[in-house]
Each structure stands twice: as structure tokens, then as C-alpha cells.
Amino acid sequence: xxxxxxxxxxxxxxxLSLFAIGGANAALPEMHRLAVEVMHWMSERQFxxxxxxxxxxxxxxxxxxxxxxxxxAGLAGALVATLAxxxxxxxxxxxxxxxxxxxxxxxxxVAVQAALVPISIGLLGASAAVxxxxxxxxxxxxxxxxxxxxxTYAVKLNPLWIFAGAALLGLAGLI
Amino acid sequence: MSDSSAxxxxxPGPLELFIAFALISVYGxxxxxxxxxxxxxxxxxxxxxxxxxxxxxxxxxxxxxxIVNFSVVFGRQVGGTLGALVAFVGLLGPPFLLMxxxxxxxxxYGEIGALRRVLAGVAAAAAGLTISTSLKMAAPLxxxxxxxxxxxxVAAFLAVGILRWxxxxxxxxxIPCGIGMAWWQRR
Numbered sequence: 001x002x003x004x005x006x007x008x009x010x011x012x013x014x015x016l017s018l019f020a021i022g023g024a025n026a027a028l029p030e031m032h033r034l035a036v037e038v039m040h041w042m043s044e045r046q047f048x049x050x051x052x053x054x055x056x057x058x059x060x061x062x063x064x065x066x067x068x069x070x071x072x073a074g075l076a077g078a079l080v081a082t083l084a085x086x087x088x089x090x091x092x093x094x095x096x097x098x099x100x101x102x103x104x105x106x107x108x109x110v111a112v113q114a115a116l117v118p119i120s121i122g123l124l125g126a127s128a129a130v131x132x133x134x135x136x137x138x139x140x141x142x143x144x145x146x147x148x149x150x151x152t153y154a155v156k157l158n159p160l161w162i163f164a165g166a167a168l169l170g171l172a173g174l175i
Numbered sequence: 176m177s178d179s180s181a182x183x184x185x186x187p188g189p190l191e192l193f194i195a196f197a198l199i200s201v202y203g204x205x206x207x208x209x210x211x212x213x214x215x216x217x218x219x220x221x222x223x224x225x226x227x228x229x230x231x232x233x234x235x236x237x238x239x240x241x242i243v244n245f246s247v248v249f250g251r252q253v254g255g256t257l258g259a260l261v262a263f264v265g266l267l268g269p270p271f272l273l274m275x276x277x278x279x280x281x282x283x284y285g286e287i288g289a290l291r292r293v294l295a296g297v298a299a300a301a302a303g304l305t306i307s308t309s310l311k312m313a314a315p316l317x318x319x320x321x322x323x324x325x326x327x328x329v330a331a332f333l334a335v336g337i338l339r340w341x342x343x344x345x346x347x348x349x350i351p352c353g354i355g356m357a358w359w360q361r362r
Contacts, residue, residue, distance in 0.1 A: 097247070
């Protein structure tokens, strides 16, 4: 770990946060591209593992960046990545919170929102594709992904049960 | 439904605010929105349902982790700069500590056979969950009258998820196009 790595993490996640439209998960494909393909900080499997750990842990989805930061540069990396990902947009929120009501019905706001909502939906789908691809280690893993998608789409189920079942299947060596 | 005319409780102090957001974070499995609404509107009655929706609309409009943005907006409303800071730390502190511990464990034991197998299962399930969440979000959009919105969504999905083009380039094209189309259709 060195200052250069921390600076890369800080600059990268701060920039990335500005492109995370509709939530932190929209930025997952870009995180994957950087961490796995560009910087080679981790393997495809490790990325999928970290996403899985973050999903199992309570708290906001954005917390996966803490794990990526930790993997790259230890505790300092975890702190830097988390603050960089949350800081810039929080400052926006802090200052915009005051004047936001004034723009409630402004035509430009309506137009921007009409564009951003569908894009954010497309990006969430892209995140799902990237994560599913990273998790596809075997045919059974693909089958489990498909089954989970179908079941959770059809019925409302606490994700903890799904994770517990999947963990057992994995432990048994089936995935 | 919450009664919008119900009186709102007095503004919380910094400690109360910290505890509330820490609880939201710890309860919040796979989505903190549900818990934050329940805490802010239904349980503590710190804000009306309308005020919550308004604040949440702002946080969805802004880029970045929206629930973290929400903690800052709400914290500032009720407690100024200190309130914003306290809510932010309350929300991110507990999962940050957990993640650091998990990061340490993963670094040491991540390659051990049993853990690798467990994670392989959970990763496959987590991916499936993400697929169903995104399908649920997309369903209402595709029930609407076909138009540029569906094209934007499909283009973002294909470019980023399948072709794996860099996000910045894709958004650099799609956002101006989308805003232009929305502006043009407005009339």
C-alpha cells in the first residue's frame, strides 16, 4: 500500500459516485471494470465474493466499496474508498437540501428526472448482468442464480433465507 | 397509510439522531429505504410522509448512494451541520466496522475450501436477487406506452452490462440525449 494507491482509490471513487445514478448499485459495472479489468486489483471470483458479502451484511449497498478499498489498501483504503464514494454527493445533498423545494415543479427538473429514471433502471439491469456473470462459476451456479431470480421475483421472501440456503448448497460442494 | 396531518414529533437531538440512523443501518437488510421510512415517519414521527417523499426525491435525483444522501439531508434539516454529520456517521459507521472485519477475515480465510464454497453459493444467490430487483424496477417502465424511456433503459443496459463500455462514455451520451428528448416531448 502506498499514497499513490490511496490517491487512485480516492479520485476514482469520488468520480464514480457522481455517475451512480439512482443508487450505488448503478456504479457496480464500472467498479468491476476498474477493479478486475483495468487495475487487476482482484479476480472475477473475488469481486463476486465481495458483492456477496456486502449483500449479506446489513446496511446500505454502497458498503461494498469499503470491502474493495480494504482489499486494495487495508484499513486506510477502506476509509478512503468509503469517504470518496459518499463524500461528494453528500456535500451536494447538504447544500441542495435548502433550495430543493424551489425547483419542485421546474420544467428542467422534470426533464432531467424523465431522462435519469429510465437510465438508472437500465444501469441496475447492467449491474445484475455483471454480477451474475462474475458469479457464474459452474452450470449449477448459473442455475441457482436463475432460480433465485425467479423465486424472489414471484414471491416476497426474506433474502436471509435465500442466502442461508445458497450457503448450504455451496458448502455441500454443489455450486 | 400515515396521516399527513398528524403532528410531527419535536426535532431529535444529536444522540437520538445517531442511534436512529445506526438502527436503520443495522436493520436494513438488502435495502435501507424501507427501514428509514418506517423509522422516520411511522415510529419516531420526525417527519410527515410528504416530507419524507420530498427529501427522498431529492436524494434519488442526486447521484451517489441515495440513502446516505438522505441521512445528510434529514440530519441537516433537524440538526444543522452537526445533525448531518451525526446521521452520516450513524448510518455508515456500523456497516463500515463490519465490512472491515469481514475484509480482514476474507483476506486471511477467503481461499479456504469451505468458505470458498459457501461464498460461491451466496454469490450466485446474490446475483439472482439483483436480477429480480432490477426486473421489478423495470416492469412498470415497460408497461408504459413505448417511447424514448424504454430506449434509454435498454441502451444503458446493453452498453454497460453486455458490451461493458465505460460508464462515463455511455452516460455522457445517454444523459444529454435523454434530457433533450424529454424536453422536446414536454410540449
